[in-house]
Amino acid sequence: MTVTTETAAAETTGQTVLSARNLVKHFPVRSKGVLRRKIGDVHAVCDVSLDLNEGETLALVGESGCGKSTTARLLLGLIPVTSGTVSYNGTELTSLSRNQMRPYRAELQIVFQDPFASMDPRMTIFEIIAEPLRVHGLFANGGRQRVRDLMSVVGLNPEHVNRYPHEFSGGQRQRIGIARALALNPKVLVLDEPVSALDVSIQAGVINLLEDLQEELGLSYLFVSHDLSVVRHIADRVAVMYLGRIVETGTVSEIFAGASHPYTQSLISAVPLPDPRKERSRKRILLTGDVPSPVTPPSGCRFRTRCPKFANELTEEQQKSCIEEIPALSADRDGPTTSACHFAAPVKLL
Amino acid sequence: MTIEIDANRPDTESEYVLDVGDLTVDFPSDDGPVHAVRGVSYRLRRGEALGIVGESGSGKSVTSLAIMGLLPRSAKVGGTVHLLGQSMLGLKDEEISRIRGNKISMIFQDPLTSLNPVYTVGKQLAEAVLVHNKIGKEKARQRAIELLDVVGIPNPQQRVDAYPHEMSGGMRQRAVIAIAMANQPDVIIADEPTTALDVTVQAQVMEALETARKETGAAMVLITHDLGVIAGHVDRVLVMYAGKPVETAPVDDLFYSPRMPYTLGLLGSLPRMDENREHRLTPIKGNPPSMVNLPPGCPFAPRCPMVQDVCVQNEPELLQIEVPSRAAACHFHEQLVDVEATDVYDTGDPESEEVA
Numbered sequence: 001m002t003v004t005t006e007t008a009a010a011e012t013t014g015q016t017v018l019s020a021r022n023l024v025k026h027f028p029v030r031s032k033g034v035l036r037r038k039i040g041d042v043h044a045v046c047d048v049s050l051d052l053n054e055g056e057t058l059a060l061v062g063e064s065g066c067g068k069s070t071t072a073r074l075l076l077g078l079i080p081v082t083s084g085t086v087s088y089n090g091t092e093l094t095s096l097s098r099n100q101m102r103p104y105r106a107e108l109q110i111v112f113q114d115p116f117a118s119m120d121p122r123m124t125i126f127e128i129i130a131e132p133l134r135v136h137g138l139f140a141n142g143g144r145q146r147v148r149d150l151m152s153v154v155g156l157n158p159e160h161v162n163r164y165p166h167e168f169s170g171g172q173r174q175r176i177g178i179a180r181a182l183a184l185n186p187k188v189l190v191l192d193e194p195v196s197a198l199d200v201s202i203q204a205g206v207i208n209l210l211e212d213l214q215e216e217l218g219l220s221y222l223f224v225s226h227d228l229s230v231v232r233h234i235a236d237r238v239a240v241m242y243l244g245r246i247v248e249t250g251t252v253s254e255i256f257a258g259a260s261h262p263y264t265q266s267l268i269s270a271v272p273l274p275d276p277r278k279e280r281s282r283k284r285i286l287l288t289g290d291v292p293s294p295v296t297p298p299s300g301c302r303f304r305t306r307c308p309k310f311a312n313e314l315t316e317e318q319q320k321s322c323i324e325e326i327p328a329l330s331a332d333r334d335g336p337t338t339s340a341c342h343f344a345a346p347v348k349l350l
Numbered sequence: 351m352t353i354e355i356d357a358n359r360p361d362t363e364s365e366y367v368l369d370v371g372d373l374t375v376d377f378p379s380d381d382g383p384v385h386a387v388r389g390v391s392y393r394l395r396r397g398e399a400l401g402i403v404g405e406s407g408s409g410k411s412v413t414s415l416a417i418m419g420l421l422p423r424s425a426k427v428g429g430t431v432h433l434l435g436q437s438m439l440g441l442k443d444e445e446i447s448r449i450r451g452n453k454i455s456m457i458f459q460d461p462l463t464s465l466n467p468v469y470t471v472g473k474q475l476a477e478a479v480l481v482h483n484k485i486g487k488e489k490a491r492q493r494a495i496e497l498l499d500v501v502g503i504p505n506p507q508q509r510v511d512a513y514p515h516e517m518s519g520g521m522r523q524r525a526v527i528a529i530a531m532a533n534q535p536d537v538i539i540a541d542e543p544t545t546a547l548d549v550t551v552q553a554q555v556m557e558a559l560e561t562a563r564k565e566t567g568a569a570m571v572l573i574t575h576d577l578g579v580i581a582g583h584v585d586r587v588l589v590m591y592a593g594k595p596v597e598t599a600p601v602d603d604l605f606y607s608p609r610m611p612y613t614l615g616l617l618g619s620l621p622r623m624d625e626n627r628e629h630r631l632t633p634i635k636g637n638p639p640s641m642v643n644l645p646p647g648c649p650f651a652p653r654c655p656m657v658q659d660v661c662v663q664n665e666p667e668l669l670q671i672e673v674p675s676r677a678a679a680c681h682f683h684e685q686l687v688d689v690e691a692t693d694v695y696d697t698g699d700p701e702s703e704e705v706a
Contacts, residue, residue, distance in 0.1 A: 063548035169637045199405040199575065204619030205633030208697065226548065229578075233621035233631070256623065270553040271623050272578030276601045278624065279582030286557060287550045288504070290518040350624045 014054030017220050018108070018188050023048040023074050023084035025067075029295055042294050044070045046244040048084075052188065057214065057221040059235035059252075061228060061267070065291060067244040068224045072190045075222065076108050077101055088188075106136055109181040113193035115173030119165045125151075125176055126161040132183045150179040155209060171202035175209065182213070192224045207234060228271045232256055240264045243294060243302040246329060250337030258346035260335030262309045268349045301327050301341070309343060318343065367536045367569050368394040368417070368454070373429035375409070375416050381642045386412045388593040388644075389429070391668075394537065399563070399570040401580040401601070403616070404590035407638055410573045413590075414539045418456055419446045434536060452482040455530040457559075459542040461522035465514040471498075471525045472510030478532040497528040500565055501558040520551035524558045531562040538563065539571045544579065556583060577620060581605060586675070589613050592639055592649035595668055599676040609671055609683040611654050611694065618691020632695035648681070655694045656682055 026041040045067040052058050060068045073079045075086055077093055086093045088104055096104070112118040119128055129147045133139040138146075148158040154175040165173055174194060181189055191210070195203040211234065213219060225231050231238060232252060239249040240263065248261040259265050266285040273279055289306045292298055304310045304322045314322070321342050331338045335346030375387035387409040394400055404410045416427050417438060431438040433454055438446065450456075458464045466474060475494035476487065483490075491510065498506035501524040514522055523543060530538050540559060544552035556579065563570055572584055580587055580601070587604045589597040589612065597610040608614045618632035636653040639645075647662040648654070654661065660681055668679040680686075686694075 063550065171637070200577075201405065201615060201619045201634035202637070203633075204621075204631035205635070207621065208631055208633060227621075228549070229621045229623040232623045232625075253626075266550055268623070270550045272552075272556075272576065272582050273624050274577040274581050274605065274617065274620050274622065275624065276581045276605050279578075282582075284553055284557075286553055288554075290520065290551075 014056060014220075016051045017054050018052040018075060018086070018088050018222070019050070020071075020075055021049050021085045021087075023071065023086070024082045025070055025074055025079070026082045040295050043244050043297055044294060045074060046297075048241075048244075048246055050239055050246065050249075052220050052222055054187075054220055055214070055218050056236040057223050057234055059223045059225060059231040059238045060241060061225055061231055061238060062241035063226060063267075063291065065243075065294065066241040067294075068226075068241050069192055071241070072110070072192055072222060072224050076110055076190055077105075078110075102136075106132075106184040107187045108190070109184065109186040109188070110190040110192060111174070111177050111181050111194045113196055115170055115177050115197065116165075118177055119173065121165055124162050124164055125168075128165070128176060129161075129180050129183055132180060136184055138184070146183070150182055153182065153213070154179045155205070169202070170198050171206060174198060174206050178206075178209065178213070182217070185217075186219070188220045188222065190222045190224070193226070194223075195230060196225070196227065203230075210234065228268060240267065243291060243297055245302060245340065247303065247341070248337050248339045249329065254336040256350060258336050258348060260333060260337055260339045260344035260346040261303075261341045262307050263303045264337075264339075265347050265349060266308065298323075300324050303341075309341075314343065365395055366393045367396050367434055368392075368571075369430070369432040370413075370417060371430040371432075373413060373416060373431065374427070375412050375421065376426040376428075378424055378426075379642065383426075384641045385644065386593055386641055387416065390590070390593075390595055391429075392588055392595070392598070394569045394571065396536070397563075397567055397569055398586065399572060399584040401584035401587040402571060402573045402590060403575065403577060403580055403587060405575060405638060407641070408590040409593035409641075410590050411541050414456065414541055414571065414573060418450060418454065418539065420456075448482070451478055451529075451535075452533045453535055454537040454539065455533070455535045457523075457526050457530050457538065457540040457543045459545050461519065461526045461546075462514065464526055465522060467514055470511050470513055471517070471522075472512075475510075475525070475529055475532060478529045482533045493532070494528075497532055498525065500531070500561060501525070501528045502554065502561070503528075518551075519547055520554050523547065523555045527555070527558050527562050531566050531568070534566045535568050537571065538566075538568045539573070541573045542575070543572075545574070545576070552579075559583075577605075577616065589616070592644065593641060594649070594679070595677075596650065596679045597677065598668070599678075603676060607687070609676070609678040609686050610680045611656050611682075611686065612650050614686060614689070614691050615653075615655075615695055618695055629692065630697035632691040632697050634695070648679075655696065656685065658682070 023045055025045040027044055028038045029040040029042060030036040031039045048071055062068045074081050081094055093104060126147055129150055130139055130143055133143045151158040156175055195206050223235055235252050237251050238255045239246050242263050248264045259268060266287050269285040285308055287306050292305055298305050300323045310319060310322055327340045327342045329338050329340045333339045333344035335344055371391050373387055373390045376383040376385055390413050402410045415421050417431050427439060472494045475497055476490035479490045479493050495506045495510050498509055503509050503521055503524055544555050574580060584601055587601050588595050591612050597613050615634040634653050639649050648665055651657045651661040666679045666681050668677050670677050671683055
């Protein structure tokens with residue numbers, strides 16, 4: 001169940017740097033009281049496989065609770081996997097000890113969503129950016145200059161290194177977070193909703209910065225986001241997640257021009273466009289109901305409980321396959337993308 | 351710009367249901383007064399939908415709280431607010447309570463904080479009805495069920511007895527909309543009604559809000575930072591910056607031919623789902639100004655790519671341009687005819703941001 005479709009491989013010539021196979025993450029649900037018995041599992045991530053190629057941006061999209069951030073943390077080894085493997089340039093990371101993992105941590109870095117929560121308020125910007133250098137024993141070797149260089153790289157004034165995080169605006173703080181992530185010359189950056197907390201006029205600057213950095217430094221981005229407009233702008237390939245599973249993948253143009261999974265379709269159709277004429281003439285696919293609990297996910301296709309196709313178009317016989325059989329991600333279905341729907345059919349939505 | 355006139359309604363003397371004139375709000379602070387709102391004027395026609403856009407701190411929410419009389423006592427409110435011809439400022443608590451939730455109602459961003467966690471949704475809905483109407487409890491409950499049905503909550507018969515925590519975020523917000531429309535208000539103010547919600551849920555909630563408007567014929571003020579939501583749901587837009595409106599226009603004009611550099615910059619900095627990534631975004635450099643000590647001149651001048659000497663000296667008034675329905679507060683609005691964001695804004699390498 002790989003994400004790399006043939007078309008995607010052709011477009012991005014770089015080889016795979018980070019790849020995940022059949023990742024599973026369950027979080028225990030415990031009973032209240034003293035015993036805290038385990039009474040179930042939150043199926044946060046189920047059988048997720050993906051490949052991130054050199055120099056490309058892979059966007060992981062989905063709504064809150066779909067497991068996209070958990071997947072990102074599994075890839076970095078920030079939380080242990082329940083099962084499955086993550087490998088970086090051919091080395092399996094999931095079986096490494098903490099010490100063995102350390103050199104790889106330098107190459108895989110993360111930028112968090114909330115620039116207010118991800119920095120120690122009592123450290124100066126200098127200390128914040130220098131910390132990864134110190135941890136990896138690189139500070140003695142020109143670390144002071146490196147910090148100042150990083151400040152200019154992300155568009156901040158190097159003279160402000162002695163200020164504290166609260167003296168900066170949200171956009172500037174996010175730039176500090178990026179500088180800290182770049183300190184160790186990583187190859188892969190995991191960006192977990194890096195611009196969601198910012199106002200649009202500030203957000204645009206950070207997006208442009210990320211694009212420039214990728215070009216200059218040859219970084220690979222795993223871009224976790226719920227904002228399809230930003231994803232369209234920044235990503236090369238997209239993987240759409242729903243309730244812990246990847247339901248559709250493809251290049252940006254494939255996904256936005258011919259998504260074939262009903263969930264991707266409703267997601268794209270729900271995003272409002274900043275264009276009054278287009279907005280007035282658009283037809284929305286409205287989903288009913290809410291995302292089911294990940295403690296007891298539906299059998300078969302996890303989207304079937306909200307699927308407009310399941311409810312309105314399928315015969316009882318067809319519905320049976322949705323209920324009984326988990327649809328595999330497959331490139332052989334109708335449409336340009338790799339889709340996990342038994343009855344995939346591409347629809348032009350934009 | 352639609353003008354719907356409902357003949358069944360009293361008080362149709364005036365075309366305008368809400369008339370805000372030169373509204374100002376100051377908050378005291380240790381560094382001197384914070385001028386959160388510095389003169390907002392707008393008039394809302396019956397049934398019209400007005401969108402107010404602006405970034406965090408632009409004063410868009412404070413304006414509405416002032417209209418509703420919901421600001422803390424320490425806030426100094428100036429100017430005039432007339433709802434159906436009646437002045438809203440300086441009313442006693444019990445007087446404004448008779449109007450609030452009856453003729454004008456408000457929907458807040460976070461439905462968890464605007465609903466009371468210890469009462470069922472049905473009870474809170476019935477309360478909204480009972481406060482303003484002399485009807486029996488059973489009738490109020492029936493009305494509550496009706497309202498839940500209107501906003502698209504499935505199984506309203508059962509849901510009426512649910513507590514807020516038993517509902518999902520989208521359902522809670524729809525319940526809040528039901529409360530807002532309970533007394534057929536003339537004006538509904540929705541302050542970032544979908545910001546906390548996922549995009550598919552946002553679509554459902556906006557649908558419910560449209561239904562509520564159709565059902566009640568209410569005029570709406572939709573406050574949001576999301577230009578996409580504005581595009582599809584309002585007739586007219588007011589853009590706020592640093593506590594003041596800087597541009598107002600019918601929705602199409604605003605999106606297709608903005609006449610204020612800030613509006614142009616906002617539109618240019620939006621990533622678009624309906625376009626390929628070929629074009630660069632146009633970030634607006636710098637940050638919004640501090641509202642404590644605003645320098646003279648245009649508040650946008652420090653971030654404006656078209657800034658001239660006059661901009662730093664004189665603050666431009668919001669003046670009518672071209673047609674009566676449009677106004678912009680810019681000395682050089684004429685230079686923005688047929689101009690794209692990429693023509694005036696720098697899209698190049700990230701520029702150094704100065705610390706405010």
